[in-house]
Amino acid sequence: MRPDLARVPGVLGEIARQRALEVAPYPLPDPAPVPSFREALLLPGLSLIAEVKRASPSEGLIRVVDPAEAARAYARGGARAVSVLTEPHRFGGSLRDLLAVRQAVDLPLLRKDFVVDPFMLEEARAHGASAALLIVALLGELTGAYLEEARGLGLEALVEVHTERELEVALEAGAEMVGVNNRDLSTLRIDLGTAPRLGRLARARGFQGVLVAESGYSGREELEPLEGLFDAVLIGTSLMKSPDLEKALRALVG
Numbered sequence: 001m002r003p004d005l006a007r008v009p010g011v012l013g014e015i016a017r018q019r020a021l022e023v024a025p026y027p028l029p030d031p032a033p034v035p036s037f038r039e040a041l042l043l044p045g046l047s048l049i050a051e052v053k054r055a056s057p058s059e060g061l062i063r064v065v066d067p068a069e070a071a072r073a074y075a076r077g078g079a080r081a082v083s084v085l086t087e088p089h090r091f092g093g094s095l096r097d098l099l100a101v102r103q104a105v106d107l108p109l110l111r112k113d114f115v116v117d118p119f120m121l122e123e124a125r126a127h128g129a130s131a132a133l134l135i136v137a138l139l140g141e142l143t144g145a146y147l148e149e150a151r152g153l154g155l156e157a158l159v160e161v162h163t164e165r166e167l168e169v170a171l172e173a174g175a176e177m178v179g180v181n182n183r184d185l186s187t188l189r190i191d192l193g194t195a196p197r198l199g200r201l202a203r204a205r206g207f208q209g210v211l212v213a214e215s216g217y218s219g220r221e222e223l224e225p226l227e228g229l230f231d232a233v234l235i236g237t238s239l240m241k242s243p244d245l246e247k248a249l250r251a252l253v254g
């Protein structure tokens, strides 16, 4: 059950095809219980998902960081969940980082990667993730099958969209959590208008699940258009660039 990645354009296609070459199943330990990602995001007010991210294709190296220490600072600052990049080549992440964060904090964790094979979902769960990111631009019509697979593993899924068409695929597939990415992963361009626009559209289509706004946020003012519409916001780069992670997070949470 592999998506057809030949059709995926730009940087997203390059990264995903590389990831697909690397998947090779190996024995995994039985997963331990984890807290619910969805329930954490549904607590009152806009929930903050703080991301551990060493590097990115648009920024290059962002910060030399100890993931466990960063996650503890995020937890002290009021994060409701932590996202951990596990893609090694462009983001400098790994499954070791996910395990280290799992051992450092009690918050629910999101495995942030380019999932292109069901084994990556098993890996996520076995390394302490409560949820994994599913990118509709990669999985296309297989999104529903990956959602099913995740459910069967006791793993939650955040289904990421960037266009109206992708939103339709996500809703059709029965996503319970939808993430709207302000960044076009093929061109890497950011437009903070994307999340409010697609968020309103999702609600207009009757979507009652969890809505997460992703990418490009650095100040509290920028979060205002999300209030009352989104359940959560995912922030990485601007936090990682702050000298004091806990303080930076508090400033955003208010």
Ligand SMILES: O=P(O)(O)OC[C@@H](O)[C@@H](O)c1c[nH]c2ccccc12
Binding pocket: 051, 053, 112, 113, 114, 160, 181, 214, 215, 216, 217, 234, 235, 236, 237, 238
């Ligand atoms: O660092 P930012 O701009 O705050 O963005 C965080 C997060 O949204 C971003 O890392 C992200 C969203 N979707 C992704 C998919 C793959 C890799 C990374 C991402």
